[in-house]
Amino acid sequence: MKTISKFTVAGVSALMAGTALAQAETITINSFGGAYEEAHRECILTPFEEKTGAEVRVVTAYSADAFAQLRAQKDAPQFDVIHFSGGQEIVAAQEGLLSPIDEAKLSNAGDVYDFARANLARGEGPAYSIAAIGLLYNNEAADPKPTAWKDLANEAYADHIVLTDISNGYGMLGFLMINQVNGGDLDNIQPGLDAVSKLLDNGAIVVSTSPEIQQEFAQNDAWIAAYASDYAYTLRKAGLPTAFTQGAEGTPASLITANLVAGRPNQDLALQLIDMSISPEAQSCFAEKLRYSPTNAKTELADEVAADVAYGEEGVKGLIRFDPVKIEANRSAWVDAWNRTIAR
Structure with a gap:
Protein backbone atom coordinates (compact mmCIF):
# COMPACT_ATOMS: atom_id res chain seq x y z
CA MET A 1 0.00 0.00 0.00
CA ALA A 131 -38.64 54.93 -0.60
CA ALA A 132 -41.21 57.51 0.48
CA ILE A 133 -44.15 58.00 -1.90
CA GLY A 134 -45.51 61.51 -2.15
CA LEU A 135 -46.02 64.22 -4.75
CA LEU A 136 -43.32 65.30 -7.18
CA TYR A 137 -44.11 68.70 -8.60
CA ASN A 138 -42.76 71.40 -10.87
CA ASN A 139 -41.94 74.09 -8.34
CA GLU A 140 -42.01 76.83 -10.98
CA ALA A 141 -45.27 75.96 -12.75
CA ALA A 142 -47.46 74.38 -10.06
CA ASP A 143 -49.51 77.14 -8.44
CA PRO A 144 -50.48 76.66 -5.71
CA LYS A 145 -47.86 74.15 -4.67
CA PRO A 146 -49.42 70.86 -3.60
CA THR A 147 -49.29 69.91 0.07
CA ALA A 148 -51.78 67.04 0.31
CA TRP A 149 -53.01 64.04 -1.67
CA LYS A 150 -56.43 65.62 -1.95
CA ASP A 151 -54.80 68.42 -3.93
CA LEU A 152 -54.67 66.10 -6.93
CA ALA A 153 -58.35 66.92 -7.40
CA ASN A 154 -57.63 70.67 -7.59
CA GLU A 155 -58.88 71.93 -10.97
CA ALA A 156 -55.83 74.19 -11.17
CA TYR A 157 -53.84 71.06 -11.98
CA ALA A 158 -56.16 69.69 -14.66
CA ASP A 159 -54.21 68.44 -17.70
CA HIS A 160 -50.97 68.49 -15.69
CA ILE A 161 -51.16 65.30 -13.57
CA VAL A 162 -49.26 62.07 -14.19
CA LEU A 163 -50.42 58.80 -12.64
CA THR A 164 -48.30 55.65 -12.70
CA ASP A 165 -49.74 52.27 -13.63
CA ILE A 166 -50.20 49.99 -10.62
CA SER A 167 -48.11 47.30 -12.28
CA ASN A 168 -45.31 49.58 -11.05
CA GLY A 169 -44.69 49.11 -7.30
CA TYR A 170 -44.56 52.82 -6.60
CA GLY A 171 -47.65 53.31 -8.74
CA MET A 172 -49.49 50.76 -6.63
CA LEU A 173 -48.60 52.56 -3.39
CA GLY A 174 -49.60 55.93 -4.83
CA PHE A 175 -52.94 54.52 -5.95
CA LEU A 176 -53.64 52.94 -2.56
CA MET A 177 -53.04 56.33 -0.95
CA ILE A 178 -55.43 58.00 -3.39
CA ASN A 179 -57.93 55.28 -2.50
CA GLN A 180 -57.46 55.88 1.22
CA VAL A 181 -57.94 59.65 1.13
CA ASN A 182 -61.13 59.08 -0.83
CA GLY A 183 -62.56 56.74 1.79
CA GLY A 184 -61.33 53.35 0.60
CA ASP A 185 -59.16 50.70 2.21
CA LEU A 186 -57.51 47.42 1.25
CA ASP A 187 -60.91 45.73 1.32
CA ASN A 188 -62.47 48.32 -0.99
CA ILE A 189 -60.52 50.04 -3.76
CA GLN A 190 -63.56 51.37 -5.61
CA PRO A 191 -63.22 54.90 -4.13
CA GLY A 192 -59.70 55.05 -5.53
CA LEU A 193 -60.81 53.82 -8.94
CA ASP A 194 -63.57 56.43 -9.00
CA ALA A 195 -61.08 59.16 -8.08
CA VAL A 196 -58.69 58.02 -10.82
CA SER A 197 -61.53 58.04 -13.34
CA LYS A 198 -62.32 61.66 -12.45
CA LEU A 199 -58.65 62.64 -12.76
CA LEU A 200 -58.49 61.05 -16.19
CA ASP A 201 -61.67 62.87 -17.21
CA ASN A 202 -59.88 66.10 -16.23
CA GLY A 203 -56.89 65.34 -18.42
CA ALA A 204 -54.53 63.28 -16.24
CA ILE A 205 -52.46 60.66 -18.03
CA VAL A 206 -51.14 57.23 -17.01
CA VAL A 207 -47.57 56.08 -17.59
CA SER A 208 -45.91 52.77 -16.79
CA THR A 209 -42.30 53.62 -15.97
CA SER A 210 -40.26 56.31 -14.27
CA PRO A 211 -38.52 57.46 -17.49
CA GLU A 212 -41.96 58.26 -18.88
CA ILE A 213 -42.56 60.57 -15.92
CA GLN A 214 -39.38 62.44 -16.81
CA GLN A 215 -40.52 62.69 -20.42
CA GLU A 216 -43.88 64.13 -19.38
CA PHE A 217 -42.25 66.70 -17.10
CA ALA A 218 -39.68 67.66 -19.74
CA GLN A 219 -41.81 67.70 -22.87
CA ASN A 220 -45.54 67.66 -22.12
CA ASP A 221 -46.10 70.25 -19.39
CA ALA A 222 -46.69 67.80 -16.54
CA TRP A 223 -46.65 69.46 -13.12
CA ILE A 224 -47.46 66.77 -10.57
CA ALA A 225 -46.87 63.03 -10.23
CA ALA A 226 -47.53 60.67 -7.34
CA TYR A 227 -44.21 58.86 -7.04
CA ALA A 228 -41.12 58.21 -4.91
CA SER A 229 -38.96 60.88 -3.33
CA ASP A 230 -35.78 59.64 -4.97
CA TYR A 231 -37.18 60.38 -8.40
CA ALA A 232 -37.61 64.06 -7.65
CA TYR A 233 -33.84 64.14 -7.27
CA THR A 234 -33.43 62.26 -10.56
CA LEU A 235 -35.56 64.84 -12.36
CA ARG A 236 -33.69 67.71 -10.76
CA LYS A 237 -30.36 66.24 -11.85
CA ALA A 238 -31.80 66.20 -15.37
CA GLY A 239 -32.33 69.96 -15.12
CA LEU A 240 -36.04 69.95 -14.31
CA PRO A 241 -37.30 72.23 -11.49
CA THR A 242 -38.76 69.43 -9.39
CA ALA A 243 -39.51 69.26 -5.66
CA PHE A 244 -41.01 66.60 -3.40
CA THR A 245 -43.64 66.88 -0.71
CA GLN A 246 -45.10 64.34 1.69
CA GLY A 247 -48.87 64.50 1.48
CA ALA A 248 -50.41 65.86 4.65
CA GLU A 249 -52.66 62.79 4.99
CA GLY A 250 -49.70 60.39 5.11
CA THR A 251 -46.82 58.97 3.12
CA PRO A 252 -46.86 55.42 1.73
CA GLU A 314 -41.61 64.25 12.36
CA GLY A 315 -40.78 63.08 8.87
CA VAL A 316 -41.31 59.40 9.57
CA LYS A 317 -44.35 59.95 11.76
CA GLY A 318 -46.62 60.09 8.71
CA LEU A 319 -45.24 56.98 7.00
CA ILE A 320 -47.82 54.36 6.06
CA ARG A 321 -47.02 50.76 5.17
CA PHE A 322 -49.85 49.10 3.33
CA ASP A 323 -49.89 45.36 4.10
CA PRO A 324 -47.57 43.79 1.48
CA VAL A 325 -49.11 40.34 1.94
CA LYS A 326 -52.61 41.67 1.27
CA ILE A 327 -51.36 43.62 -1.74
CA GLU A 328 -49.83 40.49 -3.22
CA ALA A 329 -52.95 38.44 -2.58
CA ASN A 330 -55.12 40.99 -4.40
CA ARG A 331 -52.68 42.26 -7.02
CA SER A 332 -54.14 40.41 -10.00
CA ALA A 333 -57.74 41.43 -9.27
CA TRP A 334 -56.73 45.03 -8.59
CA VAL A 335 -54.74 45.27 -11.81
CA ASP A 336 -57.74 43.98 -13.76
CA ALA A 337 -60.01 46.56 -12.14
CA TRP A 338 -57.45 49.30 -12.75
CA ASN A 339 -57.09 48.36 -16.43
CA ARG A 340 -60.83 48.52 -16.92
CA THR A 341 -60.88 51.96 -15.28
CA ILE A 342 -58.13 53.50 -17.37
CA ALA A 343 -59.25 51.96 -20.69
CA ARG A 344 -60.48 54.92 -22.71
Whole structure:
Protein backbone atom coordinates (compact mmCIF):
# COMPACT_ATOMS: atom_id res chain seq x y z
CA MET A 1 0.00 0.00 0.00
CA LYS A 2 1.33 3.45 -0.90
CA THR A 3 2.28 5.56 2.11
CA ILE A 4 1.27 9.21 2.28
CA SER A 5 3.92 11.33 3.90
CA LYS A 6 3.28 13.45 6.94
CA PHE A 7 4.22 16.45 4.83
CA THR A 8 1.50 15.59 2.30
CA VAL A 9 -1.10 15.11 5.01
CA ALA A 10 -0.12 18.38 6.61
CA GLY A 11 -0.25 20.13 3.25
CA VAL A 12 -3.73 18.80 2.48
CA SER A 13 -4.93 19.77 5.94
CA ALA A 14 -3.59 23.29 5.50
CA LEU A 15 -5.21 23.56 2.09
CA MET A 16 -8.55 22.41 3.45
CA ALA A 17 -8.31 24.83 6.37
CA GLY A 18 -7.44 27.64 4.00
CA THR A 19 -10.38 26.81 1.77
CA ALA A 20 -12.76 26.74 4.73
CA LEU A 21 -11.41 30.09 5.91
CA ALA A 22 -11.87 31.59 2.48
CA GLN A 23 -15.45 30.33 2.38
CA ALA A 24 -16.11 31.69 5.83
CA GLU A 25 -14.79 35.09 4.76
CA THR A 26 -17.09 35.38 1.74
CA ILE A 27 -20.76 36.26 1.81
CA THR A 28 -23.26 36.45 -1.02
CA ILE A 29 -26.02 39.03 -1.25
CA ASN A 30 -28.41 40.43 -3.83
CA SER A 31 -28.64 44.05 -4.89
CA PHE A 32 -30.92 45.86 -7.32
CA GLY A 33 -28.59 46.85 -10.15
CA GLY A 34 -27.81 50.18 -11.78
CA ALA A 35 -27.40 53.30 -9.68
CA TYR A 36 -28.77 51.50 -6.63
CA GLU A 37 -26.10 48.83 -6.78
CA GLU A 38 -23.40 51.45 -7.29
CA ALA A 39 -24.57 53.29 -4.17
CA HIS A 40 -24.88 49.99 -2.30
CA ARG A 41 -21.27 49.23 -3.11
CA GLU A 42 -20.02 52.68 -2.15
CA CYS A 43 -22.08 53.19 1.01
CA ILE A 44 -22.02 49.70 2.54
CA LEU A 45 -20.23 46.91 0.70
CA THR A 46 -16.80 48.46 0.15
CA PRO A 47 -16.59 49.87 3.72
CA PHE A 48 -17.65 46.44 5.01
CA GLU A 49 -14.95 44.67 3.00
CA GLU A 50 -12.33 47.14 4.18
CA LYS A 51 -13.39 46.75 7.80
CA THR A 52 -13.68 42.95 7.89
CA GLY A 53 -11.37 41.74 5.16
CA ALA A 54 -14.27 39.68 3.80
CA GLU A 55 -15.42 39.54 0.20
CA VAL A 56 -19.01 40.36 -0.74
CA ARG A 57 -20.32 38.61 -3.83
CA VAL A 58 -23.25 40.45 -5.39
CA VAL A 59 -26.02 38.83 -7.42
CA THR A 60 -28.14 41.42 -9.22
CA ALA A 61 -31.73 40.42 -8.48
CA TYR A 62 -34.79 42.52 -7.71
CA SER A 63 -37.00 41.57 -4.82
CA ALA A 64 -39.47 39.25 -6.57
CA ASP A 65 -36.74 37.38 -8.45
CA ALA A 66 -34.53 37.15 -5.37
CA PHE A 67 -37.44 35.73 -3.37
CA ALA A 68 -38.15 33.17 -6.08
CA GLN A 69 -34.50 32.11 -6.01
CA LEU A 70 -34.54 31.87 -2.22
CA ARG A 71 -37.60 29.62 -2.32
CA ALA A 72 -36.13 27.44 -5.04
CA GLN A 73 -32.87 27.07 -3.09
CA LYS A 74 -34.53 26.41 0.24
CA ASP A 75 -32.39 23.38 1.05
CA ALA A 76 -29.14 24.97 -0.15
CA PRO A 77 -29.49 28.77 -0.36
CA GLN A 78 -26.82 30.83 -2.09
CA PHE A 79 -27.58 34.10 -0.30
CA ASP A 80 -26.29 34.99 3.15
CA VAL A 81 -28.10 38.35 3.24
CA ILE A 82 -31.09 39.01 1.03
CA HIS A 83 -32.58 42.43 0.35
CA PHE A 84 -36.26 43.09 -0.33
CA SER A 85 -38.23 46.23 -1.15
CA GLY A 86 -41.70 44.76 -1.55
CA GLY A 87 -42.35 43.17 1.83
CA GLN A 88 -41.24 39.69 0.76
CA GLU A 89 -39.45 39.28 4.09
CA ILE A 90 -42.82 38.77 5.80
CA VAL A 91 -43.66 35.66 3.78
CA ALA A 92 -40.04 34.46 3.69
CA ALA A 93 -39.89 34.59 7.49
CA GLN A 94 -43.19 32.72 7.78
CA GLU A 95 -41.82 30.00 5.50
CA GLY A 96 -38.68 29.60 7.60
CA LEU A 97 -36.37 30.91 4.88
CA LEU A 98 -35.00 33.66 7.14
CA SER A 99 -33.37 33.45 10.56
CA PRO A 100 -34.61 35.44 13.57
CA ILE A 101 -32.23 38.22 14.52
CA ASP A 102 -31.11 38.88 18.07
CA GLU A 103 -31.27 42.66 18.37
CA ALA A 104 -28.38 42.55 20.84
CA LYS A 105 -26.11 41.45 17.99
CA LEU A 106 -26.77 44.66 16.05
CA SER A 107 -24.91 47.57 17.62
CA ASN A 108 -27.00 50.11 15.67
CA ALA A 109 -30.41 48.56 16.27
CA GLY A 110 -31.22 50.71 19.29
CA ASP A 111 -31.06 53.85 17.15
CA VAL A 112 -33.35 52.50 14.42
CA TYR A 113 -36.97 53.63 14.47
CA ASP A 114 -39.25 51.06 16.09
CA PHE A 115 -41.28 50.36 12.95
CA ALA A 116 -38.09 49.53 11.04
CA ARG A 117 -36.98 46.80 13.47
CA ALA A 118 -40.28 45.63 14.93
CA ASN A 119 -40.17 41.99 13.86
CA LEU A 120 -36.51 40.99 14.07
CA ALA A 121 -37.37 38.09 16.37
CA ARG A 122 -39.77 36.75 13.72
CA GLY A 123 -37.05 36.80 11.07
CA GLU A 124 -38.03 40.03 9.31
CA GLY A 125 -34.81 41.98 8.87
CA PRO A 126 -34.47 45.69 9.65
CA ALA A 127 -35.37 48.35 7.11
CA TYR A 128 -32.23 50.28 6.24
CA SER A 129 -33.77 52.64 3.68
CA ILE A 130 -37.22 53.84 2.72
CA ALA A 131 -38.64 54.93 -0.60
CA ALA A 132 -41.21 57.51 0.48
CA ILE A 133 -44.15 58.00 -1.90
CA GLY A 134 -45.51 61.51 -2.15
CA LEU A 135 -46.02 64.22 -4.75
CA LEU A 136 -43.32 65.30 -7.18
CA TYR A 137 -44.11 68.70 -8.60
CA ASN A 138 -42.76 71.40 -10.87
CA ASN A 139 -41.94 74.09 -8.34
CA GLU A 140 -42.01 76.83 -10.98
CA ALA A 141 -45.27 75.96 -12.75
CA ALA A 142 -47.46 74.38 -10.06
CA ASP A 143 -49.51 77.14 -8.44
CA PRO A 144 -50.48 76.66 -5.71
CA LYS A 145 -47.86 74.15 -4.67
CA PRO A 146 -49.42 70.86 -3.60
CA THR A 147 -49.29 69.91 0.07
CA ALA A 148 -51.78 67.04 0.31
CA TRP A 149 -53.01 64.04 -1.67
CA LYS A 150 -56.43 65.62 -1.95
CA ASP A 151 -54.80 68.42 -3.93
CA LEU A 152 -54.67 66.10 -6.93
CA ALA A 153 -58.35 66.92 -7.40
CA ASN A 154 -57.63 70.67 -7.59
CA GLU A 155 -58.88 71.93 -10.97
CA ALA A 156 -55.83 74.19 -11.17
CA TYR A 157 -53.84 71.06 -11.98
CA ALA A 158 -56.16 69.69 -14.66
CA ASP A 159 -54.21 68.44 -17.70
CA HIS A 160 -50.97 68.49 -15.69
CA ILE A 161 -51.16 65.30 -13.57
CA VAL A 162 -49.26 62.07 -14.19
CA LEU A 163 -50.42 58.80 -12.64
CA THR A 164 -48.30 55.65 -12.70
CA ASP A 165 -49.74 52.27 -13.63
CA ILE A 166 -50.20 49.99 -10.62
CA SER A 167 -48.11 47.30 -12.28
CA ASN A 168 -45.31 49.58 -11.05
CA GLY A 169 -44.69 49.11 -7.30
CA TYR A 170 -44.56 52.82 -6.60
CA GLY A 171 -47.65 53.31 -8.74
CA MET A 172 -49.49 50.76 -6.63
CA LEU A 173 -48.60 52.56 -3.39
CA GLY A 174 -49.60 55.93 -4.83
CA PHE A 175 -52.94 54.52 -5.95
CA LEU A 176 -53.64 52.94 -2.56
CA MET A 177 -53.04 56.33 -0.95
CA ILE A 178 -55.43 58.00 -3.39
CA ASN A 179 -57.93 55.28 -2.50
CA GLN A 180 -57.46 55.88 1.22
CA VAL A 181 -57.94 59.65 1.13
CA ASN A 182 -61.13 59.08 -0.83
CA GLY A 183 -62.56 56.74 1.79
CA GLY A 184 -61.33 53.35 0.60
CA ASP A 185 -59.16 50.70 2.21
CA LEU A 186 -57.51 47.42 1.25
CA ASP A 187 -60.91 45.73 1.32
CA ASN A 188 -62.47 48.32 -0.99
CA ILE A 189 -60.52 50.04 -3.76
CA GLN A 190 -63.56 51.37 -5.61
CA PRO A 191 -63.22 54.90 -4.13
CA GLY A 192 -59.70 55.05 -5.53
CA LEU A 193 -60.81 53.82 -8.94
CA ASP A 194 -63.57 56.43 -9.00
CA ALA A 195 -61.08 59.16 -8.08
CA VAL A 196 -58.69 58.02 -10.82
CA SER A 197 -61.53 58.04 -13.34
CA LYS A 198 -62.32 61.66 -12.45
CA LEU A 199 -58.65 62.64 -12.76
CA LEU A 200 -58.49 61.05 -16.19
CA ASP A 201 -61.67 62.87 -17.21
CA ASN A 202 -59.88 66.10 -16.23
CA GLY A 203 -56.89 65.34 -18.42
CA ALA A 204 -54.53 63.28 -16.24
CA ILE A 205 -52.46 60.66 -18.03
CA VAL A 206 -51.14 57.23 -17.01
CA VAL A 207 -47.57 56.08 -17.59
CA SER A 208 -45.91 52.77 -16.79
CA THR A 209 -42.30 53.62 -15.97
CA SER A 210 -40.26 56.31 -14.27
CA PRO A 211 -38.52 57.46 -17.49
CA GLU A 212 -41.96 58.26 -18.88
CA ILE A 213 -42.56 60.57 -15.92
CA GLN A 214 -39.38 62.44 -16.81
CA GLN A 215 -40.52 62.69 -20.42
CA GLU A 216 -43.88 64.13 -19.38
CA PHE A 217 -42.25 66.70 -17.10
CA ALA A 218 -39.68 67.66 -19.74
CA GLN A 219 -41.81 67.70 -22.87
CA ASN A 220 -45.54 67.66 -22.12
CA ASP A 221 -46.10 70.25 -19.39
CA ALA A 222 -46.69 67.80 -16.54
CA TRP A 223 -46.65 69.46 -13.12
CA ILE A 224 -47.46 66.77 -10.57
CA ALA A 225 -46.87 63.03 -10.23
CA ALA A 226 -47.53 60.67 -7.34
CA TYR A 227 -44.21 58.86 -7.04
CA ALA A 228 -41.12 58.21 -4.91
CA SER A 229 -38.96 60.88 -3.33
CA ASP A 230 -35.78 59.64 -4.97
CA TYR A 231 -37.18 60.38 -8.40
CA ALA A 232 -37.61 64.06 -7.65
CA TYR A 233 -33.84 64.14 -7.27
CA THR A 234 -33.43 62.26 -10.56
CA LEU A 235 -35.56 64.84 -12.36
CA ARG A 236 -33.69 67.71 -10.76
CA LYS A 237 -30.36 66.24 -11.85
CA ALA A 238 -31.80 66.20 -15.37
CA GLY A 239 -32.33 69.96 -15.12
CA LEU A 240 -36.04 69.95 -14.31
CA PRO A 241 -37.30 72.23 -11.49
CA THR A 242 -38.76 69.43 -9.39
CA ALA A 243 -39.51 69.26 -5.66
CA PHE A 244 -41.01 66.60 -3.40
CA THR A 245 -43.64 66.88 -0.71
CA GLN A 246 -45.10 64.34 1.69
CA GLY A 247 -48.87 64.50 1.48
CA ALA A 248 -50.41 65.86 4.65
CA GLU A 249 -52.66 62.79 4.99
CA GLY A 250 -49.70 60.39 5.11
CA THR A 251 -46.82 58.97 3.12
CA PRO A 252 -46.86 55.42 1.73
CA ALA A 253 -43.52 53.77 2.35
CA SER A 254 -41.64 51.05 0.54
CA LEU A 255 -39.28 49.60 3.16
CA ILE A 256 -35.97 48.20 1.91
CA THR A 257 -34.87 45.47 4.29
CA ALA A 258 -31.70 43.46 4.91
CA ASN A 259 -32.52 39.90 5.96
CA LEU A 260 -30.52 37.03 7.44
CA VAL A 261 -30.93 33.86 5.38
CA ALA A 262 -31.49 30.63 7.29
CA GLY A 263 -29.26 27.63 6.85
CA ARG A 264 -26.04 29.46 6.03
CA PRO A 265 -22.74 28.86 7.88
CA ASN A 266 -21.49 32.42 8.28
CA GLN A 267 -24.34 34.23 9.97
CA ASP A 268 -22.11 36.23 12.31
CA LEU A 269 -20.41 37.84 9.32
CA ALA A 270 -23.78 38.39 7.66
CA LEU A 271 -25.05 40.11 10.80
CA GLN A 272 -22.09 42.49 10.66
CA LEU A 273 -23.15 43.50 7.15
CA ILE A 274 -26.74 44.02 8.27
CA ASP A 275 -25.50 46.08 11.21
CA MET A 276 -23.44 48.30 8.91
CA SER A 277 -26.52 48.77 6.69
CA ILE A 278 -28.45 50.36 9.55
CA SER A 279 -25.56 52.60 10.65
CA PRO A 280 -26.04 56.38 10.39
CA GLU A 281 -22.99 56.63 8.12
CA ALA A 282 -24.36 54.17 5.57
CA GLN A 283 -27.81 55.71 5.63
CA SER A 284 -26.48 59.24 5.23
CA CYS A 285 -24.58 58.03 2.18
CA PHE A 286 -27.67 56.39 0.66
CA ALA A 287 -29.74 59.51 1.25
CA GLU A 288 -27.12 61.70 -0.39
CA LYS A 289 -26.60 59.41 -3.37
CA LEU A 290 -30.17 58.34 -4.08
CA ARG A 291 -32.48 60.28 -1.74
CA TYR A 292 -33.73 57.26 0.17
CA SER A 293 -35.08 58.02 3.62
CA PRO A 294 -33.00 56.84 6.60
CA THR A 295 -34.31 54.67 9.43
CA ASN A 296 -31.56 55.40 11.96
CA ALA A 297 -32.55 58.34 14.13
CA LYS A 298 -28.92 59.45 14.45
CA THR A 299 -28.49 59.94 10.71
CA GLU A 300 -27.53 63.53 9.90
CA LEU A 301 -28.41 65.01 6.52
CA ALA A 302 -27.64 68.28 4.81
CA ASP A 303 -30.67 70.54 4.44
CA GLU A 304 -30.88 70.03 0.68
CA VAL A 305 -30.90 66.26 1.13
CA ALA A 306 -33.37 66.33 4.02
CA ALA A 307 -35.81 68.32 1.87
CA ASP A 308 -36.13 65.37 -0.51
CA VAL A 309 -36.77 62.58 2.01
CA ALA A 310 -38.84 61.59 5.04
CA TYR A 311 -36.40 62.72 7.71
CA GLY A 312 -36.38 62.75 11.50
CA GLU A 313 -39.10 61.91 14.00
CA GLU A 314 -41.61 64.25 12.36
CA GLY A 315 -40.78 63.08 8.87
CA VAL A 316 -41.31 59.40 9.57
CA LYS A 317 -44.35 59.95 11.76
CA GLY A 318 -46.62 60.09 8.71
CA LEU A 319 -45.24 56.98 7.00
CA ILE A 320 -47.82 54.36 6.06
CA ARG A 321 -47.02 50.76 5.17
CA PHE A 322 -49.85 49.10 3.33
CA ASP A 323 -49.89 45.36 4.10
CA PRO A 324 -47.57 43.79 1.48
CA VAL A 325 -49.11 40.34 1.94
CA LYS A 326 -52.61 41.67 1.27
CA ILE A 327 -51.36 43.62 -1.74
CA GLU A 328 -49.83 40.49 -3.22
CA ALA A 329 -52.95 38.44 -2.58
CA ASN A 330 -55.12 40.99 -4.40
CA ARG A 331 -52.68 42.26 -7.02
CA SER A 332 -54.14 40.41 -10.00
CA ALA A 333 -57.74 41.43 -9.27
CA TRP A 334 -56.73 45.03 -8.59
CA VAL A 335 -54.74 45.27 -11.81
CA ASP A 336 -57.74 43.98 -13.76
CA ALA A 337 -60.01 46.56 -12.14
CA TRP A 338 -57.45 49.30 -12.75
CA ASN A 339 -57.09 48.36 -16.43
CA ARG A 340 -60.83 48.52 -16.92
CA THR A 341 -60.88 51.96 -15.28
CA ILE A 342 -58.13 53.50 -17.37
CA ALA A 343 -59.25 51.96 -20.69
CA ARG A 344 -60.48 54.92 -22.71
